Amino acid sequence: MSNNIKELLEQRLDKDNLKKLTAINNIKMHKFIADAIEFTRPASVFVCNDSDEDLLYIRNRAIESGEEKALAIDGHTCHFDGFYDQARDKANTKYLLAKGKDLGASLNSTDKEEGTKEVLGFLKDSMVGREMLVCFFCLGPANSEFSIACVQITDSPYVAHSECLLYRPGYEQFKSIGDSPDFFRFLHSEGELEALVSKNIEKRRVYIDLDENIVYSANTQYGGNTIGLKKLALRLAINKASREGWLAEHMFVMGVHGPKDRVTYFTGAFPSACGKTSTSMLPGQTIVGDDIAYLRKKGGEIRCVNVESGIFGIIRDVNADDDPVIYEALTNPGEIIFGNVLVTDDGKPHWLGMGCELPTEGTNYSGKWHKGKTDDKGNEISPSHKNARYTVRISDLSNRDENLNNPEGVPLGAIIYGGRDSDTLVPVEQAFDWTEGIVGKGAMLESETTAATLGAEGVRTFNIMSNMDFVSLPLGRYIQNNLDFAQGVDRPPLIFSVNYFLRDKDGKYLNGMLDKLVWVLWAELRVHGDVDAIETPTGLIPGYEDLAELFKRELNEDFTKENYAEQFAIRVPKLLAKIDRIEEIYKTKVPDTPQVVYDVFKTQRTRLNAAKEKLGEYISPFDL
Missing domain, CATH: 2.170.8.10 (Phosphoenolpyruvate Carboxykinase, domain 2)
Known part of the structure; x- marks a missing residue:
């Protein structure tokens, strides 16, 4: 540690917190904290070492500060964000790019020098009179090939408390990496407060520096903008994974329980409010994680972990x-x-x-x-x-999976892509192969917008692999990384699309909330070749008898032939229009689109037109 850094830390930290900090021998981390102290000028600094005592201190500070209120049930608290700080701020979340770098027109970015100056201007003196909280976390299970060490600096006890619930303790993990510079850094200030919420929302900024693996967040409290290890860290991880040959994805991880106590692990990518968490929490199944997954190739198979430990x-x-x-x-x-x-x-x-x-x-x-x-x-x-x-x-949770913290991860049997779609896709369909799955299911994903992001609701938006808001590299390269990932894998996971939001002509949903259990259990049977499927122009769908049996056994419901015919009809005009919409996006906004993407579009369009000529525009699954 340089003398200047050492002197500043000795001056600004009390004896106990200095001892906790310097027990981690990492010069880069010490400099990051020293610079943040000098810049934000907090009244005091608390360093969390993950002891029960330190975790209790953070919980208590969240209540003492007024950022959380104790509720009637023991252990329950409530936090309120500002009236205009209720969702991820996509417009003011930007990548800081050095001159000459370009992520493509689809990704929000700003000049690194100008953006850094702007956000640091908002962070300057932002912690005067407040306590700075320094916390260490680990993305992925500790002491694992998947592990990424992280340090979070914030003046919000609510943010620190949230991360203590959502992420694995990282103090000991940080010790284990020694003086390695390979870790993620997060600096957040909620800014000036009024009635306990961030006041200057017009100065809300979330800026991400991919070269330095650092995220700055200012003038906001909402978790999606401030909980650094969540979607902000995902952006850093996607970039890191691209360099190192693995995948970081916006996916749940769950154990699907099939016949004879068989457990098959699925990941699933869904935009916000499209059923991702409820799918990972289906009755009778087990949850590994509901939001973010890291995927690596190990021993000829794909294995994955939940990056987080909470929801x-x-x-x-x-x-x-x-x-x-x-x-x-x-x-x-x-x-x-x-x-x-x-x-x-x-x-x-x-x-x-x-x-x-x-x-x-x-x-x-x-x-x-x-x-x-x-x-x-x-x-x-x-x-x-x-x-x-x-x-x-x-x-x-009572349904936690026994491999929740397995440092080796779990073997991946299937991937699900799902969005909010009222009139086009069938409830569940298997892709013909890995390539058509990545392109036809993942890279063509659309969803109707919800309240989870700022802006109008009900607008159909392109959301590549449910990662559009978080991709931190050119989209063409991101697709190619996914396509290449199956190379060297003995048996790549099957890929499925699901759609829980089909409506009839009167706008009524065609499926109940728990129908998704049947779609997932059918997919598990397909992974092991236990049931046949019917070929459509865009993939493979269930046969009626198999679904009727699953509905009766799992939900005690009668799934009629009329239900099946309406839900699994092949809507050729809608599917062709979807291909046209998505193809136009790639042609106009993604200059590095791999040729195979257009090849899949052409193949599916040809199949659909042939089916239309033979069977009509709206095809009953009984006619296939």
Whole structure:
């Protein structure tokens, strides 16, 4: 450690915190913290060493600061973000690029020199009068080929507390890497506060430096903008993975339980509010993780881990019938943070779709709330925000998988891609092979927008592999990385698309919330060749008898031939229009698109036109 760094740390840290920090012998990390102290000028610095005492200190600080409020059930707290700080700010989340570098027109970026100057200007003196919290975490299981050490600096006890629930402890992991410069860094300040929330939202910035593996976040509290190890770290990891030959993906990892106690591990990529968490939490199945996965090739197979150890989930529509495991956790003692729900005077949280009538008054993200309250534009304010959240440890869930923290990861049997699609794709379809799966399922993924990002809802948007917001390299290279990843793998995972959001002509959903269990169990049977499938122009779909048996056995429901014919009809005009839309995006916005992408488009278009000529525009699965 240089003398200047050593002197500054000795001056600004008390004896106990200095001892904890210097027990990690990493000059680059020490400099990062020293620079942050000098720049943000906190009144004090707390270093968390992952001891029970330090973790309790962070939990208590979250309540003492007012950023969290204790609720009636033991261990439960609630946090409110600002009224206009309720989702990821895509417009002000940008990559810092040096002159001459280009990620393509589809990715949001800014000049590195100018952007760094701007965000550091917002961070300067931002912690005056406050306590700086320094926390260490590990992405992926500790002491593993998958492990990435991380250091988070924040002035928000809520952010630090959230990360303690969501990520594995990293203090000892940091010790194990010695003086290695290979780790991720995060610097966050919530900025000036007004009524305990970030005041200067117009100065909200989330800037990502891929060369330095550092993320700056200012003037925001919402978890998607501030919890550095989540989607911000995913952006760093995608870039790192591209250099090193593995994959970092916006995917859940789950154990699907088939016949005779067989467990097959699936990953799944879905945009926000499209069923990703509820799929990973299906009854009778086990969860490894609900959001982010690292994939590596080991011994001729693909293995994957959950990067996280907790869930930052959308709470809307979580209820005892549709999400019994999560609902049980949310209604019993345990360490849980609720975000932007409605809290009544008795300390109980309430949210949209929880399965009971909601109160007519309480406290929410708008302050004191009553039914009929409107915002400054005259719009009625809902009791709980549509993007309200819960944060919980996976280890506290009854359906956690036994391989949750396996340092070797789990063998991957299948990949699912799903989006919010009201009128085009069938509920489940298997790709013909790895290439058509990556291109035809992943690289063609679209979804209708939801409340999880700022902007209008219900707009159909292109979302490549559900990673559009997080890809940190040119899209063509990202696709090619995925295509190449199966090379050297003895039996690549099967790839499926799912769609839980088909509607009829009156706008009514065609499927119930738990129907997805049948689609996933059918896919598990296909992985092992236990059932046949019907060939369509774009893949392989289930036969009626197999689905009817699964619906009866798993859900005790009668799946009629009419249900099957309506849901699994091949909608040729819709599918052709989808290919045209996606192809135009690649032609106009992705100059490095691999030729194989256009080849798959051409092949599928040819098959669809041939089927249309033979069987018509809307084809019953019984006619295939």
